[in-house]
Amino acid sequence: xxxxxxxxxxxxxxxxxxxxxxxxxERVDHAxxxxxxxxxxxxYPTLASLAEDGDIQLLKxxxxxxxxxxxxxxxxxxxxxLKKWLATPTEKEEVRYEMLLKLFFSSAIDPTDVxxxxxxxxxxxxxxxxxxxxFCMELEKIMNESEDHRMYYLTARFGQKxxxxxxxxxQQAIDxxxxxxxxxx
Amino acid sequence: xxxxxxxxxxxxxxxxxxxxxxxxxERVDHAxxxxxxxxxxxxYPTLASLAEDGDIQLLKxxxxxxxxxxxxxxxxxxxxxLKKWLATPTEKEEVRYEMLLKLFFSSAIDPTDVxxxxxxxxxxxxxxxxxxxxFCMELEKIMNESEDHRMYYLTARFGQKxxxxxxxxxQQAIDxxxxxxxxxx
DNA sequence: GAAAGCATGTAAACCGTTACATGATTGG
DNA sequence: CCAATCATGTAACGGTTTACATGCTTTC
Numbered sequence: 213x214x215x216x217x218x219x220x221x222x223x224x225x226x227x228x229x230x231x232x233x234x235x236x237x238e239r240v241d242h243a244x245x246x247x248x249x250x251x252x253x254x255x256y257p258t259l260a261s262l263a264e265d266g267d268i269q270l271l272k273x274x275x276x277x278x279x280x281x282x283x284x285x286x287x288x289x290x291x292x293x294l295k296k297w298l299a300t301p302t303e304k305e306e307v308r309y310e311m312l313l314k315l316f317f318s319s320a321i322d323p324t325d326v327x328x329x330x331x332x333x334x335x336x337x338x339x340x341x342x343x344x345x346x347f348c349m350e351l352e353k354i355m356n357e358s359e360d361h362r363m364y365y366l367t368a369r370f371g372q373k374x375x376x377x378x379x380x381x382x383q384q385a386i387d388x389x390x391x392x393x394x395x396x397x
Numbered sequence: 398x399x400x401x402x403x404x405x406x407x408x409x410x411x412x413x414x415x416x417x418x419x420x421x422x423e424r425v426d427h428a429x430x431x432x433x434x435x436x437x438x439x440x441y442p443t444l445a446s447l448a449e450d451g452d453i454q455l456l457k458x459x460x461x462x463x464x465x466x467x468x469x470x471x472x473x474x475x476x477x478x479l480k481k482w483l484a485t486p487t488e489k490e491e492v493r494y495e496m497l498l499k500l501f502f503s504s505a506i507d508p509t510d511v512x513x514x515x516x517x518x519x520x521x522x523x524x525x526x527x528x529x530x531x532f533c534m535e536l537e538k539i540m541n542e543s544e545d546h547r548m549y550y551l552t553a554r555f556g557q558k559x560x561x562x563x564x565x566x567x568q569q570a571i572d573x574x575x576x577x578x579x580x581x582x
Numbered sequence: 583g584a585a586a587g588c589a590t591g592t593a594a595a596c597c598g599t600t601a602c603a604t605g606a607t608t609g610g
Numbered sequence: 611c612c613a614a615t616c617a618t619g620t621a622a623c624g625g626t627t628t629a630c631a632t633g634c635t636t637t638c
Contacts, residue, residue: 214596214627217495224502234617247497254598256619279605279618291505298503299510301517302495310402310487312432312552317409318483319544320476325484326548332486359504362577363511367497370566377562381555392547399599399624419589439626441591466589 218250218258223267223294226286228360230271233259233282243364246344246371259284267293323393327386334382341375348372403435403443408452408479411471413545415456418444418467428549431529431556444469452478508578512571519567526560533557 225231225239233255240250262268267290274281286294311333318326348368355365410416410424418440425435447453452475459466471479496518503511533553540550 216597217493217498218597220502221498224498224505227502227505232617233619244498244501247492247494249491249493251599252617252619253600253621260619279616281617294502295506298499298506299514301514302499305494305496305518306434307432307492307494308402308434309432309490309492309555311490312555313402313406313409313429314483314487315548315555316429316552317405317412317479317548319548320409320412321480321483323544329484329486333490336490359508362573363500363503366570366573367501369570370494370497370500373562373566374559377558381558385551385554388547388551401625403625417589418591436627437589437591438593438628445591 216258218254219262219267220294220297221248221250222255222258222262223286223290224298226268226284227291227294230283230285232284246340247367262290266290323389327389327393330382330385330389334379334386337375337378337382341372341379344368344371344375401443403439404447404452405479405482406433406435407440407443407447408471408475409483411453411469412476412479415468415470417469431525432552447475451475508574512574512578515567515570515574519564519571522560522563522567526557526564529553529556529560 221240221244222236225236231239233252236255236259237250237252240248259268263270263284266287268284268286271283271285274283311329314329315326318329348365351361351365351368355361406425406429407421410421416424418437421440421444422435422437425433444453448455448469451472453469453471456468456470459468496514499514500511503514533550536546536550536553540546
């Protein structure tokens with residue numbers, strides 16, 4: 213069976229502080245977006261099922277604009293579940309790179325198109341890396357202040373390292389393909 | 398809408414040579430496993446729908462052991478579709494790292510458990526990297542023989558670079574956590 | 583004779599995305 | 611007054627995984 217990891221993402225965030233579904237979405241998009249994503253269509257139903265199972269509970273309802281803002285809190289039961297998951301090593305991490313799938317079959321298309329695809333990849337990663345670098349620098353200053361910050365730093369650092377690898381590879385790949393395309397030098 | 402990429406994976410493989418569903422599974426597991434995965438439960442229905450749409454066609458049925466071995470071939474229509482996809486840059490590549498999600502929340506557990514999790518990650522990646530390195534070396538020798546080999550080399554090289562980043566990060570992370578755990582030196 | 587590998591497929595369950603529906607408040 | 615933001619949710623669809631069902635051949 214495939215465990216629902218969205219459940220643990222919510223538990224992890226609520227373990228830090230009580231939040232609403234809307235808050236959770238914001239945190240995912242801002243703090244976790246480099247390695248995780250989730251939509252409202254997943255968050256709200258998961259919140260409901262976690263509450264039903266007693267892993268979280270409604271702390272309060274606030275009303276400011278539109279529907280009630282429902283703030284949830286993690287329960288002791290939820291904390292136990294979260295910690296159990298956290299302490300278990302991830303066994304298989306299956307990633308899928310559509311870009312590599314394309315590249316693998318790209319002998320069927322024009323080399324200039326292949327180069328364009330890699331350049332597109334390169335540009336996107338370059339942009340994202342700027343944000344990552346800034347994030348890393350900020351976290352480096354404060355990482356000794358708490359265990360939280362130290363963990364955030366480690367995840368940001370992971371991204372930084374991997375993105376560096378992306379960019380190095382992309383440049384080498386482009387150079388190699390270009391060299392091969394125009395060997396009249 | 399979310400495009401069915403499994404379709405293109407099959408088309409890409411069949412563009413190289415006619416194959417059965419069983420063959421496709423084998424190729425995915427051996428040649429693409431570093432960046433793609435697929436099960437029979439996906440391959441057979443996709444094969445059926447591609448044949449229905451006229452993107453592939455049944456070349457022959459062979460009988461050796463058990464059910465007929467159904468070998469499929471890509472059609473001209475399928476080739477057009479494949480090439481169109483290949484020439485389009487991938488816009489957003491969303492990866493999910495369960496390991497990083499855990500790490501992000503790991504201030505809630507014992508640092509020794511965090512270290513153990515990272516070590517588990519490190520060991521798995523080390524093992525896989527050995528295979529990648531061998532693969533890269535073999536491909537480097539023959540990559541000038543055909544455009545196919547050149548593309549295979551580039552994908553293997555991508556894996557190599559990224560795995561190097563994984564391992565460097567893991568060692569630094571472990572060192573940092575250990576240093577912090579036992580500061581009495 | 584049992585186990586592993588060859589070979590195809592279906593059905594159920596689950597995960598995840600997208601679109602839709604609703605509606606109040608705030609800022610330009 | 612219109613757009614953006616806050617805020618919650620449902621429904622439909624599509625992708626993916628897992629389990630199940632079948633049965634032959636080869637190897638130990």
